[in-house]
Amino acid sequence: MVNKERLIDNFINMVKIASPSLNERKIADYVINELTALGLEVYEDEAGKKIGGNTGNIIGILRSPGKKKVMLSAHMDTVLPCENIKPVIEDGVIKSDGTTILGGDDKAGIANIIEAIKVLKEQKFDHPEIIVVCSVAEELGLLGAKNLDVDKYAPDYSFILDSGGKAGVAIVQTPFTARGEIVVIGKSAHAGISPEKGVNALTVAAHAITKLKLGRIDSETTANIGMVRGGEAINIVMPEVTLKYEARSFSGEKLETLLKETEDVFKAITKKFGAKYIDKVDKGYSGYNLKSDEDIVKVFEKACESTGVSCVTKSTGGGSDSNIYSEKGYKAMTIGVGMSKVHTTEEYIEIEDLYTTTKLVVELLKEIAENDSK
Template identity: 35%
Template sequence: MLASSHTCGFSFFSIPFYLHTSSTDIMTINSDKLVSTFLKLVQIDAVSLRERPVVDFLRERMDELGLFWIEDDGAVPYGGDAGNLIVQTHPGHEPVLFFCAHTDTVRPTRDLVPRIEDGVIRSSGDTILGADNRAGCAILLTVLEQIAAHPQQYPPAEFIFTFAEELGLYGAAALKPEHLRAREGYVLDSSRPPGQYVAQTPSFAALDIEMIGKPAHAGVEPELGINALNMAVDFLRDFPTGRINDNTVANIGVISGGEASNVVPGTISMKGEIRSFDMQELKQRVRAAADRAAEVAQRHGGSMRFKDKIEFEGFTIDPEEPVCTRLHAAMRALNLEPEPQVYSGGSDANIFNARGRRAINIGIGAKKPHSNEEHIAIADMEIITRLVLELLAGRY
């Protein structure tokens, strides 16, 4: 799947770039084209690991703009049909910043009929809109069009379009180090309004627990069975859920098993999670859950399987870090008041921060994501497009 194309219509090596200017030309965007691009993107049905149509759309636009791009093979182990798309604005030069959006939607947008009412784009109500995260893709594509038109006015940057974010940040995790060289960047994937950004997230551990007993006929010889449901109840009795303290929450959200009403349940599966702003506490609680499951299984004469996985590590962005002070200055230049937020979910920013790349997830205003009521204001897409341009063109 590894592919690359370098079809630049001009030479980045023969022109001086990043000649900062007060001209408004480099901050001017074509709102109609931004909306048109967004509408085209959301009408492409491409869920996680089936993102080839969206990636092809982006690749074709890069070729038209004469920009250098690489598509990696990161999706191959997952059976995906398209990898991460990496666009380098000034190949051969060290990138100053990176920007990221993901190409998948959490649910299909097949037969989507978008409508615009009072400056807000919605679906007809039968599907999601797909603003999460096609709005981010449309914004970054619009920025790339501006860079291609005024290459001297912007510093080198990387634009990353990741695959399968919705399944568990697969694309960001698969990204090779050589394809992300900038040390700082911004992810356009928060549903918060413009001005707000994610400054802190918890770490997240997924739990997959199976209590294994012994099936038997419940009406004839139940004493020959080992009831896995009783084992699960015993485990859950001492597994704390809900808000445990200021740092940590836990949940068991799926419980399944059993074969029939007249069979002693031989296997019960439980899926859950623990999230904590304290990684040490998170690991301790995962170990305690595993020990508890083993103790319960032994006492009942059964067995158990316990799997855990750190889906993402949390991060905290200090307001004095350059990645944050730059964002604050750019926001204020556009009359946005910066508002740091704590968010309990994850994004590609978690992967980047865990790898030493300081990244902030910026609010783009996509409201009610993952639902048929999802919508986004055109004005919010416009201001975030200008914000990205300001981050690049401003001297912060």
């Protein structure tokens, strides 16, 4: 059924196309050609204009008389370095030559989707209405998904092919997030002549940090200060310092509590030292938690059984386009495509994983169509 050589060739062709975030034009044109050749209705939305990129999300629709609508999605952008990628096939593994990333994150997902549709059309399998979404700027904070008018397509199920792990891995729980800056404002003074006239913003921030909850707070919650920037010169009492802060929790309530506690700390400490602070931390995407008895989980489990792979449901501390679609009210699940060591020059994917994931997508669509006909 799945044409392994064709799948590999298509994947290789795509990873050779550089597609850094906000500059996905070339890979988008490639995807448009592939989907159009398969007879899908193909559209490009206005997401690129909204986020300052040169490309919008690419949407392809394969109509069906069935009632169910299924979104299959993967993102087109990759992290750097992604220029002049030279794929190498060795011992059943596809990798780069070591000077760049490979780009399996997430062109493996796109390759899986395209090949699965080719199989459906060749074998004339019944299928639900398929909505293919190849999103932009996922690596910059899910920007393409945030600017997709998902209500226009209203999928019953959404499967985002964008996770590490073997075929059969399903991400059923992800965290609520918040991130941004906390700016502490002190008062400058000459550090050698009159330091007592100043208020060192870094000193104030340091006192506050000792009272914050950071790192692994509990089994559901983490927080981190990843960057600190400030200062004008070595002989000036630092007048301002900016802390880059993020927090995550599987519990929205716990996240709210943590953010309130963090703000209270800065409020109290800056008041004590005669400083000020500006809280620029905003809520990010919402988490989701799919229960084992939900239809989207049951359908995925059955497809895994038909494919002959183990279904592994798990949580993750990261996010994906699934978070955005879930937040907008649509059941979404991120599934594994076999990519490994992503975001590094050691990235690779096993050919067997690429192949098996495509088989799983085919079975997933067949399963949904079969349920739809009952």
